[in-house]
Amino acid sequence: MRNKTRRLKVCPTGDFWKGQSIPQIRLRGKWLEKAGTNPDSHVRVENPAAGTLVIRLDSAGDAPISSL
Numbered sequence: 460m461r462n463k464t465r466r467l468k469v470c471p472t473g474d475f476w477k478g479q480s481i482p483q484i485r486l487r488g489k490w491l492e493k494a495g496t497n498p499d500s501h502v503r504v505e506n507p508a509a510g511t512l513v514i515r516l517d518s519a520g521d522a523p524i525s526s527l
Contacts, residue, residue: 463490 471480496502501517 465490 467484467486469482469484472483473480495516503515503517505513505515507513
């Protein structure tokens with residue numbers, strides 16, 4: 460499979476009236492299926508360094524999921 464780069468926009472979400480917004484990234488598309496994900500599967504997101512996010516399929520479906 461060819462490695463493709465996707466450019467996504469980081470959008471604000473939250474309470475805009477109070478000035479309390481946080482960043483949000485939404486991922487969707489057939490390219491996720493081609494990458495090996497399926498609906499109802501889980502992924503792990505790691506932040507090993509500033510400016511770097513690593514997304515991996517989570518094979519341990521029973522492991523607790525933390526909220527970011």
